[in-house]
Amino acid sequence: MKKTYTITAALPYTNGPIHIGHLAGVYIPADIFSRFMRLTGNDVAYICGSDEHGVPITIKAKKEGLTPKDIVDRYHSNIKKSFEDFGISFDNYSRTSSELHHKTASDFFLHLHDNNFFKEITTEQFYDINANQFLPDRFIVGTCPKCNYEKSYGDQCEKCGTSHNAIDLIDPKSSITGNLPSLKETKHWYLKLDEFQSFLEDWILKKHKSDWKANVFGQCKSWLDDGLKPRAVTRDLDWGVSVPLNDSDGKVLYVWFDAPIGYISSTKEWATNNNLDWEKYWKNTDTELIHFIGKDNIVFHCIIFPAMLKAHGEYILPKNVPANEFLNLEGAKISTSNNWAVWLPDYLKEFPNKQDALRYVLTVNAPENKDNDFTWKDFQARNNNELVAIYGNFINRVVVLTNKYYDGVVPEPTELNKEDLHVLQKVNASVQLINKHVEKFKFRESCNEYINIARHGNKYLADQEPWKIFKTDPKKVNNIIFVSLQVSSILAIIGEPFLPFASNKLKRILNHNDHNVKWKWGNLLAGDLLIKPGIRINQAELLFTKVEDSEIEFQLEKLRKNKN
RNA sequence: GGCGACGUAGCUCAGUUGGUAAGAGCGCCCGACUCAUAAUCGGGAGGUCGACAGUUCAAGUCUGUCCGUCGCUACCA
Incomplete structure (x- = not known):
């Protein structure tokens, strides 16, 4: 609905x-x-x-x-x-x-x-006469009444961790001018x-x-x-x-x-x-x-x-x-003031055309239930072992085989057998699961399930071994490639929320506009055949590329420098 | 200090209202295959489920205490 x-x-x-x-x-x-x-x-x-x-x-x-x-x-x-x-x-x-x-x-x-809905309340607040402004608690420094730490903030002491009111600080100073702040009455609206x-x-x-x-x-x-x-x-x-x-x-x-x-x-x-x-x-x-x-x-x-x-x-x-919850970086809390972070503008510059890789890693390792840790090594592993090796590789296999055996033209299937139908069923079950998980805001599970579709595809190819029977049973190979292309088109459609750049690229490779069924959610759900025999697809292009050790080392070095 | 969330295999996490011998992915080890970015597919090893006590025929799953991580908050539960 x-x-x-x-x-x-x-x-x-x-x-x-x-x-x-x-x-x-x-x-x-x-x-x-x-x-x-x-x-x-x-x-x-x-x-x-x-x-x-x-x-x-x-x-x-x-x-x-x-x-x-x-x-x-x-x-x-x-x-x-x-x-x-x-x-x-x-x-x-x-x-x-x-x-x-x-x-x-x-x-x-x-x-x-x-x-x-408001109540007017007048209170006394610290005021910096030289700066001509009231001071929020964070901008008052003084000695902590509990542990005597001399640089405690007005709202909380960084040393002993206790919170207090700025008025309780011993020897308070304005962190803007360093002057002794005075107390001044001020009126505010309270919801x-x-x-x-x-x-x-x-x-x-x-x-x-x-x-x-x-x-x-x-x-x-x-x-x-x-x-x-x-x-x-x-x-x-x-x-x-x-x-x-x-x-x-x-x-x-x-x-x-x-x-x-x-x-x-x-x-x-x-x-x-x-x-x-x-x-x-x-x-x-x-x-x-x-x-x-x-x-x-x-x-x-x-x-x-x-x-x-x-x-x-x-x-x-x-x-x-x-x-x-929160995401940590290499075991430590992300901090703007300490420059302990991976900044998006830097990432976009240093990893051009790799938006989906970061999206993917941050999705499958999102802090949905507890704080999680982002490490560059994990980023590299997930990119290389999951996006490249499982998803990208499956697409590459299918597209290369189609070009190799059929000059890029989608073959005509005959009667699909048990294995063909079985893989389509499994993919369909994954689609349903993804739908269910997204509605419950379980994005890491839904994204994992998305990759599972490519896993089903890889297993199907490994089990069917079209390269072994191409000469002896060409009709069966027609079906295998057709089904594999169908799985690929499903990946292209449902991958859009997770990996939008790869999804668009895959649609272009498969020439999605030329097939007779619109690549829309409704058609996918109905189990329609999305691809049309006789349509020529394009040459293989890599959906994802590997992240090299040197790139990871560069990022780690950059962080080390920031730390010092 | 109080409150809240979390603490499950090396890593990241699933585990409905307590109940057949604790699961997945990655990593690791072994095997198969070669269409593919040396990718893929199959198999295997690996956990006293933070600690201790309790309730129960039965607890990762409930109760209490404690420890750890993170967040919210204040002398107030």
């Missing part, structure tokens, strides 16, 4: 390029899901954009002697381009600095304000989250007990059991969406309040550009809203944003929030 899906991928924060952790945790799974849902005939809006507000960007700008706008412009285009080059199929990639977003977020805030306690308990703990992932459900339960409290949704800052009220000079919406609204404004932008109705994707109760995020964002997407949407009153709530 055709459905409408609004699929969001966490808005990347524009203070650095995209790295493999982002890809494995969010963008690749969301892309597979989106592509799969399009492939199977659904109406999909795959939405994302740059998250460009918040304190870290203003600090980075200050350090580089630039404006916040300079910083976000730089990374917005960097991120947008690397997503495009990598083949992430967003329907729209917007940015939160856009006018449309400011208006959308501002209106959203006003709507909640007018309906009395009355507590009023949504019972609603959220019913919605999450009862209605989504079985279909949300254990890590997501557990995290939510922990928050709900604790009891929700009003939460500040504004900040003292001059960079962001201004609070649209009279007595709100110097106040902006907290970045975590405006960022998820970015999903909505990005959808609006897309709808406007394509002459569509954006409300269908956010206000129609038949539409399934799915948020792909990392585990650090669970509370915002499962508690706060749904409360905001519910408070607004017109919006649908997420059907699921398949949060992933």
Whole structure:
């Protein structure tokens, strides 16, 4: 049945390029899901954009002697381009600095304000007179009251790990100017989250007990059991969406309040550009809203944003929030500040035309249930032993045999025998399994099952040995090659969500447009014969190429240098 | 400190509501084949299921304690 899906991928924060952790945790799974849902005939809006507000960007700008706008412009285009080059199929990639977003977020805030969902609370915050700004906890350094470490941050001591309030620090200093900060009163708007306690308990703990992932459900339960409290949704800052009220000079919406609204404004932008109705994707109760995020964002997407949407009153709530865990790199935590990462722009430059290899490795080793480790050696092994040796090699065998025996023309099959039908059945069973797993967000299993199709193909060829009987039983060989080409065409169709570049290449090799059945999901599911005898296919081209030891050594060396 | 998720073969992971002798892929060893990017196909070795205790006729699967990894969070469960 055709459905409408609004699929969001966490808005990347524009203070650095995209790295493999982002890809494995969010963008690749969301892309597979989106592509799969399009492939199977659904109406999909795959939405994302740059998250460009918040304190870290203003600090980075200050350090580089630039404006916040300079910083976000730089990374917005960097991120947008690397997503495009990598083949992430967003329907729209917007940015939160856009006018449309400011208006959308501002209106959203006003709507909640007018309906009395906020509480104004005045507190004392640290203020740096010289820098002329309030200081978030992260930008206050002082001596930890517990372990006496002298460079503890305002929110947490890096040495003993305990968290505290900035006010508790001994001898606090502004990390911007080094001055002693003073306390100053400030008023902020707090979302009355507590009023949504019972609603959220019913919605999450009862209605989504079985279909949300254990890590997501557990995290939510922990928050709900604790009891929700009003939460500040504004900040003292001059960079962001201004609070649209009279007595709100110097106040902006907290970045975590405006960022998820970015999903909505990005959808609006897309709808406007394509002459569509954006409300269908956010206000129609038949539409399934799915948020792909990392585990650090669970509370915002499962508690706060749904409360905001519910408070607004017109919006649908997420059907699921398949949060992933984290990806490590060579045994250590990925870190932007320590430059311990594989950056996507670097990868694209250093491994040209190998987008699918990274997609594949990050899919089959995705941190779906627990933190996982990415190693270059594993990357090489999976590329060489699985993509090249199993999938690429199967296609190559079939295409070479077709060219060798039939001058590239698809042979006419006669009655298929037990073995022929058996392999087609096995492939069909794999297709069903892939479908099932993708719907449950089990992308690693679905991708493994995809490779299994090529395994079935290799085994079929090995068992049938057409090269042995070509002279003695040509009719049988006709069938073997025909069936192998049929399997190849199935791989081309269903591989698109996982390995889109290879899939397109394979379609070209097999001349998919010339066959009399459209290579569409429905025809595949119906078990239709996708290839037509008499059609000439092209010469063999390698679908994947090997990754050499020297390339892996180069990457490892690069990481070693960063470490020092 | 509290809460949550996770801890299964060398590596990465599956293991429904507890029940026939613990599974897969990769890696490793042996064999077969040669159409294929020395690729493929078959077979094999390898695990006291983090530790300890408990419930049960029966536990990787439930309970408790502890240890480890990661995340969330605060003096509050």
